Amino acid sequence: MLDKFSLKKKKKEASASNYSKEHIDLSSVPSHIAIIMDGNGRWAKKRGLPRIAGHHEGMKVVRKIVKASNEIGVKALTLYAFSTENWKRPKSEVEYLMRLPEEFLGSFLPELVAENVQVRVMGNKEQLPAHTLRAINKAMNDTKENDGLILNFALNYGSRFEIIEGIKQIIKDTNNGKLSVDDINEELFSEYLMSSDLAEPDLLIRTSGEVRLSNFMLWQLAYAEFWFTEVLWPDFEEKNFYQAIVEYQRRGRRFGGV
Numbered sequence: 363m364l365d366k367f368s369l370k371k372k373k374k375e376a377s378a379s380n381y382s383k384e385h386i387d388l389s390s391v392p393s394h395i396a397i398i399m400d401g402n403g404r405w406a407k408k409r410g411l412p413r414i415a416g417h418h419e420g421m422k423v424v425r426k427i428v429k430a431s432n433e434i435g436v437k438a439l440t441l442y443a444f445s446t447e448n449w450k451r452p453k454s455e456v457e458y459l460m461r462l463p464e465e466f467l468g469s470f471l472p473e474l475v476a477e478n479v480q481v482r483v484m485g486n487k488e489q490l491p492a493h494t495l496r497a498i499n500k501a502m503n504d505t506k507e508n509d510g511l512i513l514n515f516a517l518n519y520g521s522r523f524e525i526i527e528g529i530k531q532i533i534k535d536t537n538n539g540k541l542s543v544d545d546i547n548e549e550l551f552s553e554y555l556m557s558s559d560l561a562e563p564d565l566l567i568r569t570s571g572e573v574r575l576s577n578f579m580l581w582q583l584a585y586a587e588f589w590f591t592e593v594l595w596p597d598f599e600e601k602n603f604y605q606a607i608v609e610y611q612r613r614g615r616r617f618g619g620v
């Protein structure tokens with residue numbers, strides 16, 4: 363027999379299957395959604411498959427969630443695809459992860475162009491292999507005139523790196539007379555971050571049951587609503603995404619006020 367806790371958990375999980383686009387209030391869709399797509403490795407392990415099979419499956423989910431975001435009028439979707447810490451993984455996994463943007467864009471770029479999606483990448487591009495860089499530059503170039511959903515990949519991204527780079531640039535601009543110390547405030551600092559021309563995320567989703575930020579958009583997520591799910595990223599479906607948005611819409615955001 364299930365105990366009270368397991369029963370409650372089961373009920374909650376079952377309820378995800380009830381969510382569809384129709385449950386969303388289209389007048390208050392989060393403008394910017396950020397996602398930590400976690401659990402690819404565990405998804406593969408559960409099936410006795412190599413970890414890269416999980417990443418491959420996860421790539422297909424990206425397509426579904428981009429489509430769903432576009433349909434309900436999300437303005438920006440930032441996806442954590444590779445962190446500055448992910449270089450510590452086995453060489454073969456890193457190599458595969460660096461091939462994923464090419465694979466994804468090779469298959470879906472025409473669809474993204476047709477759907478008016480604008481592709482962007484934030485992160486330290488200098489360390490990316492030439493083939494990865496070529497694929498993302500082509501995608502950014504082919505979609506630069508699109509004014510629909512902004513699909514922002516965080517690739518070789520780390521929030522601490524981003525903040526330090528911003529500070530260095532502010533110091534340089536102060537030394538060369540472009541800025542004075544009194545100009546430095548929150549708004550100005552945001553302009554020195556890699557997401558400077560995007561609004562801050564309204565909603566952060568993390569899959570796979572982990573409940574941490576893992577060096578992701580530490581500054582920008584200051585007032586975001588967080589939504590966590592046990593679902594592993596390769597199993598994440600539109601109904602889970604809609605559930606996150608419906609639950610976001612039920613929350614009262616006060617931004618420190620009452």
Ligand code: FPP
Pocket residue numbers: 399400401402403404405417418420421424442443444445448459462463466515570595
């Ligand atoms: C974390 O899961 C996931 C990643 C480090 C890679 C994310 C990449 C994708 C979802 C593929 C889509 C990418 C593009 C560029 C289209 P994990 O490997 O840490 O999983 P685990 O915690 O279960 O081991």
